[in-house]
Amino acid sequence: MNRLSGEEWQGGHYLSVPLSSHTHTNAHLQRHTRTHTHTHTHTFTLSRVVPSVAALMTWLHSAAFTRRLARSIAYLFPSGLFDNKAKPLMKHPDEVFPKQRAVQWGADGRPFHFLFYTGKQSYYSLMHDTFTKALAVEKHQDRLRGKGLFTQDAKQISLVGSRWLLKEELEELLVETISDHDYARFIQLMERLLSLPYCSAEEDFVQRYRRQLEIQSSKQQVQPLQYDQHGVAYSTGDGRRKTATGTVLLRDSGSGSISINGTNYVHYFPVLQDREQLMFPLHFMGVLGRFDMQCSVSGGGHSSQAGALRLAISRAMLSFLSEGQVETMRQAGLLTPDPRIKERKKPGQEGARRKFTWKKR
Amino acid sequence: MAAGVFTKGLCGLRHPWLVSAGYSCSGPFCATAVAVKTLPLQTASTDVTDRILNLPLQMPDFFRLSELFSLKDLFDARVHLGHKKGCRHRLMEPYLFGSRLDQDIIDLDQTVEHLQSALNFTAHIAYRGGVILFVSRRRQFGQLVEITAQDCGEYAHTRYWQGGLLTNAPIQYGSGVRLPDLIVFLSTLNNVFQQHVGVRDAAKMNIPTVGLVDSNCNPSLVTYPVPGNDDTPAAMELYCRLFKMTINRAKDKRRQMELLQGLSAAGLTPGS
Numbered sequence: 001m002n003r004l005s006g007e008e009w010q011g012g013h014y015l016s017v018p019l020s021s022h023t024h025t026n027a028h029l030q031r032h033t034r035t036h037t038h039t040h041t042h043t044f045t046l047s048r049v050v051p052s053v054a055a056l057m058t059w060l061h062s063a064a065f066t067r068r069l070a071r072s073i074a075y076l077f078p079s080g081l082f083d084n085k086a087k088p089l090m091k092h093p094d095e096v097f098p099k100q101r102a103v104q105w106g107a108d109g110r111p112f113h114f115l116f117y118t119g120k121q122s123y124y125s126l127m128h129d130t131f132t133k134a135l136a137v138e139k140h141q142d143r144l145r146g147k148g149l150f151t152q153d154a155k156q157i158s159l160v161g162s163r164w165l166l167k168e169e170l171e172e173l174l175v176e177t178i179s180d181h182d183y184a185r186f187i188q189l190m191e192r193l194l195s196l197p198y199c200s201a202e203e204d205f206v207q208r209y210r211r212q213l214e215i216q217s218s219k220q221q222v223q224p225l226q227y228d229q230h231g232v233a234y235s236t237g238d239g240r241r242k243t244a245t246g247t248v249l250l251r252d253s254g255s256g257s258i259s260i261n262g263t264n265y266v267h268y269f270p271v272l273q274d275r276e277q278l279m280f281p282l283h284f285m286g287v288l289g290r291f292d293m294q295c296s297v298s299g300g301g302h303s304s305q306a307g308a309l310r311l312a313i314s315r316a317m318l319s320f321l322s323e324g325q326v327e328t329m330r331q332a333g334l335l336t337p338d339p340r341i342k343e344r345k346k347p348g349q350e351g352a353r354r355k356f357t358w359k360k361r
Numbered sequence: 362m363a364a365g366v367f368t369k370g371l372c373g374l375r376h377p378w379l380v381s382a383g384y385s386c387s388g389p390f391c392a393t394a395v396a397v398k399t400l401p402l403q404t405a406s407t408d409v410t411d412r413i414l415n416l417p418l419q420m421p422d423f424f425r426l427s428e429l430f431s432l433k434d435l436f437d438a439r440v441h442l443g444h445k446k447g448c449r450h451r452l453m454e455p456y457l458f459g460s461r462l463d464q465d466i467i468d469l470d471q472t473v474e475h476l477q478s479a480l481n482f483t484a485h486i487a488y489r490g491g492v493i494l495f496v497s498r499r500r501q502f503g504q505l506v507e508i509t510a511q512d513c514g515e516y517a518h519t520r521y522w523q524g525g526l527l528t529n530a531p532i533q534y535g536s537g538v539r540l541p542d543l544i545v546f547l548s549t550l551n552n553v554f555q556q557h558v559g560v561r562d563a564a565k566m567n568i569p570t571v572g573l574v575d576s577n578c579n580p581s582l583v584t585y586p587v588p589g590n591d592d593t594p595a596a597m598e599l600y601c602r603l604f605k606m607t608i609n610r611a612k613d614k615r616r617q618m619e620l621l622q623g624l625s626a627a628g629l630t631p632g633s
Contacts, residue, residue, distance in 0.1 A: 109539030110492055114511050117494055117541065118520050119533055128507055135504070 099175050122174035123182055127189060133202045134193045141198050155200045162210040164190070169211070220326060220335060222318045235319040239311025241338050244300025246308035250316040254292025256282075260309070261296055274306035281314040281334050285325060291317075311337055409622045416618070417488060424484040424610050427477060429603055432469050435476075438599040440589040441467045443576030453576050456588035465576040467588045479571045479585040480607045483543060486569075487515075487611035491542035494518060495604075496559050498551040502597045506547055509601040513608040516541065518559075522551075527562040546572035547600060548591045549583065556582075573600060 059065055080086050104121075105111040115121040115128070144150040165173070167183040178186075190209065193199055199206070225233045233252040238245065258265040258278065269275050282288045293313065297305045314334040318326055329335055343352035350356055417423040435441065443449075443457065443465030458468035486493060493515040497506045503519035510517035518526075523533070530538050544563045549572045551557050556579055563570045564582045572583035573591050580586035590596045 104534070105539065108490065109537075110490075111516065111539075114514075114516050115507070115518070116534075117516050117526065118518050119523050119526060120520075124520055128504070131504055 099172075101175060120176055120178065120182070122176050123178050123186075126174065127186065130186075130189050130193060130205075133205060134189070134196065137193070137196045137198055137201060140201070141196065144198070152197055154197050156197075157194065157200050157203045157206055159194070159210070161215060162207075162212050165209050165211060170209075220318060220330070222326065225319045233320070235316045237312040237314070237316030237318075239308045239313075239315060239337065241307035241311065242300050242304035242341060244297060244304040244308040246295060246297035246305060246312045248309060248312040248316050249294040250313065250320075251292040251294075252290065252320065254290065256289040256291065258293045258295065265295075269302060269306060271302060274302055277306040277310045278313065280310060281317055281329070284332060284334065285317065285321065285329070287317075287320075307338060310334070406626075409626045413615075413618050413622050414489065417485060417614075422477075422481065424481065424488075424607070424614060426480045426484060426607060426610075429480070429606055430473075430476070430599070432473055434599065435469050435472060435589070438595045439593045440472060440596045440599070441469050442590045442593065443467050448577040450577055450579055452580055453574065453578065453588065456574075456580070456586075457576060467576065467590065472588050475585065475587045476589070476603075479587050480603060482569070482585055483545065483571060483604065484607045484611040486543045487513075487608040488615045490615070492516065492539060493608065494541035494544045495547060496522075496544055496557065497547040498522070498557060499548045499591070499597075500552070502547065502594070505597060505601055509605050513605045514612070515608060522558050524558070527559070527566050527568070540566060541568060544568055544570045545604060546570060546583065547597065549574055549578045549580075 104113065104116055111117070113121045113125065115124045118124050141150060164187055167178065167180065170183060170186070171177055190206065193202065194206065223235060225235060227233055235250050236247060237250070238247040240246075260268040265275060265278060269278070279288070282291065295309050295312070297309055299305075300308070311334075314329060318329075318335075321329070326335075345351055348356075441458070443453075446460055446463045446465060449457075449465055453465075456468055456471055458466045460466065483493065493513075495506050495510045495515065495517045497503065497519050499519075506519050507517045525533050527540060530540055544559060546557060546560065549557050549560055554577070560570060560572065560582050569584040570582070571585040572578075572580070572587065574580040574583065574586045574588050575591045576588075580588070589600075
């Protein structure tokens with residue numbers, strides 16, 4: 001019997017498999033028999049295709065055979081060691097080791113920073129710089145007033161959609177700890193700088209200490225109607241409920257036919273309640289027979305699939321409706337995804353809520 | 362043990378009396394100077410260093426600081442204006458000229474002498490590469506003091522004074538930190554009209570202090586008190602300007618001396 005060692009195969013990285021263990025002989029024999037017969041049938045079929053021995057030898061040394069063999073070995077002796085998902089996940093060293101201060105003074109002992117002896121040099125240096133800028137802006141304003149060019153409607157810094165740095169973020173930036181009082185003072189000083197009419201000169205400096213907010217629009221994003229080659233309007237929508245996800249393709253000028261995952265909705269949802277869920281958005285807007293629907297849904301159970309499809313249908317319908325109708329739908333609760341999920345089981349209880357049987361003694 | 366300490370003091374900066382009275386060369390400190398001179402192993406570098414360090418001590422006003430200000434300048438900057446009679450500190454009475462309409466007037470003749478010696482001392486410290494810390498808790502002049510310190514390459518502390526900055530320095534800053542060799546108080550009071558903690562802490566840590574004392578301040582713990590007004594912007598600007606010029610002058614002089622002495626040691630100039 002051949003030893004399958006890793007180096008011998010051209011494409012393989014597989015570990016060598018010891019085959020001489022006596023205890024595994026039976027299993028090995030079975031395996032061996034399987035491959036043996038498999039190889040025999042293969043050779044038999046091959047001999048019908050490849051008449052000569054020389055041709056057989058060529059096949060045995062070919063790349064195709066090697067690939068076939070590598071696949072067989074991977075199937076028979078699966079190893080997860082070299083899988084991508086099995087690789088260790090390591091964080092960047094910057095995330096693991098916090099930033100530390102280097103030594104603050106030179107060989108002669110003189111500190112580098114002029115505010116070293118305050119104890120919080122970065123923070124006080126920042127306050128000093130901010131105040132210097134505020135004074136510079138005030139001086140500029142005074143010069144303009146002297147020339148008579150001062151106007152209240154100077155260009156202002158836009159603060160919409162951004163927020164001040166949090167205390168933790170500021171600490172990270174300065175690489176030193178600051179107290180709540182210090183942070184409050186810093187924000188106060190920045191606000192004072194921003195209160196000056198001509199502060200736009202220091203916009204870069206101010207924006208360095210602001211972060212953009214993620215814009216969350218409460219309005220529904222209504223996709224525009226799309227038209228296929230025949231001029232028929234259609235739109236898509238997707239929805240989720242518990243673990244079920246569904247997508248819907250809504251086609252206009254239809255007859256009210258619904259197909260789910262290729263099958264008719266009556267066959268897919270034998271329960272009336274589920275079909276009612278599908279109908280509800282159309283029935284509510286009074287467009288029952290207008291649309292043709294092609295749905296695909298996966299995950300969850302029948303009830304959650306029906307709920308997912310209902311949300312998908314409502315969202316797809318938005319493109320066909322006016323603003324007022326969209327608002328009506330929203331108030332009916334058709335556009336709100338149902339946030340309820342299965343509650344987790346807690347330790348010391350049998351389920352999420354059910355406690356163990358209480359025994360008096 | 363004593364000789365060792367004082368030798369360190371000669372090159373170091375912790376003995377103010379040595380610096381100002383160095384040229385008189387009297388008392389127990391003379392022995393050190395003699396000991397230094399009679400040391401058998403004198404290399405060229407130590408000789409040059411000694412000359413650089415000892416030469417300024419031989420003259421009363423080596424840095425010519427008397428030409429930086431006059432009594433009239435002090436008067437114009439309103440340095441003579443003190444607080445009202447009720448705020449007067451008992452220990453400031455020797456420095457007061459008198460009182461006019463209940464406002465105390467500081468004696469500018471004394472101020473000139475004290476400011477002269479304080480600036481001279483600061484110049485010598487700066488000449489020897491000492492760390493000078495400017496302290497003031499007056500929020501009106503905090504920015505000015507910080508800018509002054511930045512301009513002369515020294516240090517400033519115009520913020521809240523944490524308790525152990527001088528007395529607990531290795532914990533506050535890290536081990537091996539060098540403490541200031543001179544602390545200049547541009548106002549010895551803090552925001553609640555009590556004496557600044559730094560005055561007492563500097564005295565505890567044997568750090569010499571130069572302090573601007575107004576008529577409501579306690580001058581006893583300050584090494585070089587300078588009686589004068591610390592409330593007027595004009596007066597504060599004058600002081601900051603004077604200290605800045607002194608320190609810059611001293612540092613420039615040091616660079617000049619090193620160049621000259623270095624050249625003469627290398628034998629490049631005919632006169633050495």
